[in-house]
Amino acid sequence: MRRVRQYTKICVLLLLCTLLFVGCTTQTASLPGLPQARGMTPLIKEVPLDKPSEEIVISFVGDLNMAAEVRYETWGACFNEFAKRVGPAYFLQNVAPVFQSDDLTVGDVENVFSDSGLARADKGDEAYAYWYRSGSENAQILSVSGIEIGSIANNHTMDFGVQGYEDTKAALDAVGVMWGDETRACYVERKGIRIGVFCSKLFGSGQLTPILEWLESEEARACDYRIVYFHGGTERIYQPEASKQQMCRRLIDQGAQLVIGSHPHVLQPMEEYNGGYIVYSLGNFLFGGSRTCENETVIYQQILTLQEGKIVAQSYRMIPCNCYTDTVDTPYQPAIVTDEAQKQRIIDYMHGRCDSPML
Secondary structure: OHHHHHHHHHHHHHHHHHHHHHHHOOOOOOOOOOOOOEEEEEOOOOOOOOOOOEEEEEEEEEEEEOOEEHHHOOOOOOHHHHHHHHOOOOOOOOOHHHHHHOOEEEEEEOOEEOOOOOOOOOOOOHHHOOOEEEOHHHHHHHHOOOOOEEEOOOOOOOOOHHHHHHHHHHHHHHOOOEEEEOOEOEEEEEOOEEEEEEEEEOOOHHHHHHHHHHHHOHHHHOOOEEEEEEEOOOOOOOOOOHHHHHHHHHHHHOOOOEEEEEOOOOEEEEEEEOOEEEEEEEOEEEEOOOOOOOOEEEEEEEEEEEEOOEEEEEEEEEEEEEOOOOOOOOOOOOEEOOOHHHHHHHHHHHOOOOOOOOO
């Protein structure tokens, strides 16, 4: 009899564990051939899954460098000259269907768009500095591919001074791409949900001030979903510094629901924290400054589940990509990873299960 009771208890325990696992599994739909969403986090105490629901999908990519380094901008094989030959749709044609089928796409515009012969800004030792510029026509790379918001809060949009910065804004305005920096947040409404995106540099705690002020503002509080897209941290390291982690977590504590990073030129892992999500670095995505930048990157998608016009849960999807697949015939052209081993390696790395995204 005791053995029967023990067996019954074990069966009940296994049944409860199974129900718990099923209850935590995300039911978010995905695009054909793309991974299912993960990590559903309820934003209300109970999510009544029997009620009709819909989704908002927001895609994020890292650095979009759509220019040549100024010292090579007349070189026939450089990005600027190549762009004149192939046109703006070429560069993101492999991933544009993802951006065009989502509800919003955000990336970091890490170059100056200007048709003026501007002088370089003084950066000190030229051996360790870079200046990136292309003509205003290259802003079309974003618009024709479905990227709606470009962050210009980074360390290269001032490469040609204030006038270069203003020219970049004008170029983005001309093609209908919203731009954001520390002086202007971006607001969009999708399916009745108001989304705020604040773009900022974040190389030290002093640069938290404009972000925190925005999070406390009436405009941000009026948003149903608040996103901080920042540019900062140490380059080419595979784990976020403790200081960056502390700053990002503080932003979640202060009301951001999603924090996305760029600048290190390599991927850094993500984490769920206090009901929000942090992606410490999305690395490069399109990088005109080099045909052989570190190749591993992702399209990160945040998926908001709506019921009765309100956000009831959030989940995410990562789409592993290569910044390039060919450096000769089809350079500067990101593509979704097809190799299953590489794909799994990148996903494992982003979840902190290995030290590097590279096989």
